[in-house]
Amino acid sequence: MENILSVRGLTVDIPLAAGTLHAVRGIDFDVKRGETLCVVGESGSGKSLTSLAIMGLLPKQAQRSAQVLDFEGVDLQTASKRDMRKLRGNRISMIFQEPMTSLNPAYTIGDQLMEALLLHRKVSKPVACDRAIELLEKVGITAAANRMKQYPHQLSGGLRQRVMIAMALMGEPDLIIADEPTTALDVTIQAQILRLLKDLQRELNMAMILITHDLGVVARVADKVAIMYAGEMVESGSTAEVFTAPKHPYTRGLLNCIPVPGKTAAGEHLGSIPGIVPSLIGDVVGCAFRSRCDEATAQCSSDIPARVSSAGHLYRCVHDYDGPASPSMNQPKSGEA
């Protein structure tokens, strides 16, 4: 199947008084129709900037460059402001992290939903209204016609995020980017929203980029996963590959942090990665993870090429590792011995 979005060598630089912040440092990925790519990484790893770079919504001072930034044959780097505006909300939609503040408090839910369609299609208001109600019902909101007349402050966080999802779907997009859509929500609501997103993505055969720092989420919904660390994609591949045969020590560290039902004993310490993310101001040479890595050697200070382990499974580490996904998973538990 053909790629909807192709990204090669995407960088985002932010000039600061202390020097240039290399927030995203040359990342590559593709997304196909009907596919879900999960981008995983901790705060400040460049996940959100990556999504804003695709949308063309980076802060003014940020500088974007890429070798390839192609959306269905449209080069997003050379597209005019007008063309980008036509894509946004129409063929590429975005769902944000903060449902509480992402809706305009001055307008009704209905106004804001309809606007998403009226901006791009020559349809009448009643048609847009019907479409909005239909989508509100689709995202599981009851009494949708009444909700249309309500204001954001009258809705709970979970409902607002459902409204945001419905809004993103108004223009029947080919690609939907969800930037930590469940982070601000209650745990019980998180699962509902994720299931909803996944179901809708399948039903409408959209491509989805889901940004998260929760590997549990990835395991449930992703076809492909990309692990970001310090502005770089340190490992990417099919979810099954990356989870069962992780090649990068950072990926293994992350996997080690999740409790596994039935394997992790009560009271057992979960893994953690020592140290902090390095500063990305100024030139970054070599592997950014080496200061936190147990396996670091002198080689890690030189340029790290992308290596291929199997078809579509890429990683940036000079060391070979063929061990288990998570060391703790195979160690005998003290109680079992």
Place this chain on the structure above:
Amino acid sequence: MLVYTLKRLGLALLVTLAVSMLSFALLYLSGDPAAAIAGETANADDIEAVRIYYGFDRPWVVQYGEWMFNAIRGDFGTSYYFKLPVSQLVADRLSVTMLLGLCGISFALLTAVPLGVAAAVRPNSIIDRIALFLSVMGQAMPSFWFGLVLIVLFSIKLRLLPPSGSDNWQNFVMPTIVLGYYAMPAIMRLTRAGMLDVLGADYVRTARAKGAGEFRVMFKHALRNAIIPVVSLAAVQMGFMLGGSIVVESIFALHGAGYLAWESIGRNDLPTVQALILVFSMFYIVFTFLSDLLNAWLDPRMRVG
């Protein structure tokens, strides 16, 4: 919305009552009114006669009740100086003041809001600097001085505009600028600050992500939210302009209500002063009430629970 309106209305009525009591009390705060009316040459018997003639010998509750009752019907008594009904006097002068106030606030809003928006869209740009310069100037210049500068420039040097009077529209140009420019800085700065705040809001990013154009983002999504505090400020400024344009009216010899108030205070013409205070306060009360309603319309969080 109805409950909200009624609450605001009740509040406005209470403030009106308080102000009416204060303006009535003014009669006694400035000394014995009978002595003031009778004049400096009057003896004790004359003063007593005046006191009985005007009813100052009765209990103050009765006097207040009578005054208030008449005031509601539009009768504020007779001016000591003009020997004319105060209501007629005030009504004549009020048209000039209201026209000036309306022109002044329009001038202030029409310059301040676009300038504030432009400054917020490009902070620290040349437009922002110019806006800042203009607002500091407006804040720092006393209006009597600015008025005189305009008169020197446009009336004496260039001979374009008449320096005084209130006969035709040309008389209102300079007073409008002086009065409006006085209110402009605060409105401009508040608009700029509000816009800067709102442009960083998540819902503005949502609007952009929907594919809304910059113009739509600015005016539909951002300004609507940023303008809410500006409405309250403009209402107070408007009240101030209608009641406090005394300085501007005096400089340009516009025969408005502010000028009348200034003259009447000098002449000890208490019924006129009382009526004017009540009318000026009413302006504040009415505009505050209207701005509350306008804000509730702009911000659904205030009207829908």
